[in-house]
Amino acid sequence: MSMIVDHINYIYARDTENPVYALKDICLTIPDGQFIGVIGHTGSGKSTLMQHLNGLLKASTGSIYFNGEDIYDKGYDLKKLRTRVGLVFQYPEHQLFAETVFADVCYGPKNLKLEKQEVELRAYDALRKVGFPEELFFTSPFDLSGGQKRRAAIAGVLAMRPEILILDEPTAGLDPKGRDEILDQIKKLQTKENMTIILVSHSMEDVAEYVDRIVVMNDGEVFLDNTPKEVFGHYKELEKIGLAAPQVTYIMNGLYERGIPVSTEATTISEAADEIMRVFNKSNN
């Protein structure tokens, strides 16, 4: 059970003299239960790639296999694919429309023609999983705070019970606490439900903190695909393509250059604190 992206290209203006490759020969294996971060500058092809994973865009050449089946096969049920691979767009709260939060979250499963009881069970379950406060289930989505709206919108996709959840910048515009709360809830979906999570983000710090693996996109190609430690070790190359490393990476490299023998691998605050303390305690003994 997994997704395999096999040499896909997505080409604009294909039949002209100047075809534009929005995606160029992308190969990825997405195993079950992994938390993957996707980073890349604006226009690097991240969102285009995400829209291929749930069949909203069709590759010009190449194949995508989901649970062993080629999604471009004749007769493949793309509608079903879209329920299994849930995509939360940027600013998803702009798509809230129903009179109450609960009704909004019910909309997806209702369209799957499920029993009313099952629909409501799923909506309840999805709202609970994103930590949405129960006393607000039946208020209008328009009376909510930014963070609450964002959660309600994510619950709408979760209610479809996807196997893979793709989130395009789910924390843009949220305050630091709201950002941490939403990412913590998403992390729980991975650890408790074994859901595969793909997080598109511009925050290197968030990516370093939460993901198992980072895919770096540049000019429609996969530039790097590895663990956060490995990827951020290449911070100078990342800067050349409009990205950066988490602040911690710069601090650790600065310390090392200043003659403090720390390993520069740390990418999160707690890893950095552990490493600095290790070196200081060693020198005291």
Added chain:
Amino acid sequence: MRRVIFKMDIIRTKDVVYEYIRRDDEGEVVGITTAVDHVSLSVQQGDFIAILGHNGSGKSTLAKHFNAILLPEEGSVWVDGKLTSEEDKLWDIRQSAGMVFQNPDNQIIAQVVEEDVGFGPENMGVPTEEIWRRVEKSLKDVGMYEYRKASPNKLSGGQKQRISIAGVLAMKPKCIILDEPTAMLDPKGRREVIEAVTELNKKEGVTVILITHYMEEVVGADKVFVMDGGKVVMQGTPRQVFSLVEDLKALRLDVPQVTLLAWELKKRGLELPEGILTKEELTESLAEAYGR
């Protein structure tokens, strides 16, 4: 008399109150949210000011009072000595204090960069030659002059946002208010925008009021205001404010990663000074503690 007294203040608010009233379908009032609750503050000409606060703390609502998009329900706001509630001063005020918003795509209207930047002064009735001079200067100030003939929709988010800033600059404001200008940008775009704004402040003496959720962007500010529940609950230099790690966390905020790491190391027993803000400060302090 007031004008004389507050001559150095580009923006001054006194007991400003603004409420959002929620109504049901019949128009009955179902709730009142006090978004800005008796705020009095002043911003001096040439300062770089940051406003922090969680979502819903009232910072954007307050900022909209700084160029008369909103008028206070109680209290007063003066922009460059002019009271915002005086209707005939509206255009003067908007010219003194320009605003840049979060989403660059909603702020760019023309098909060519230089036309977009010239739109503001053209509307003000500035003579054509002067418009072109201002367009050139503004685009150079934000480092986008080489893109003057480009189509805005071919630009990156950071570039578009700098075009928005140039558009405000072309009106020769004394003060620029930026409401989360980097929220939608990638790391490079964020850096470009903050560098451009810092330059304007340092070189041109434009007053900058920056609202942001990225604590790193605030480190270079002259003064930070922290809002909660519509009130200003903390104010001071970045060093003073970011020393209060636990208080900020209680307000759903954060401190820069460097400050957080220093705080964590202090908790674990290392002797470091309070309120470390930059990578350089942390490196030097640690090197000293390590005996290097």
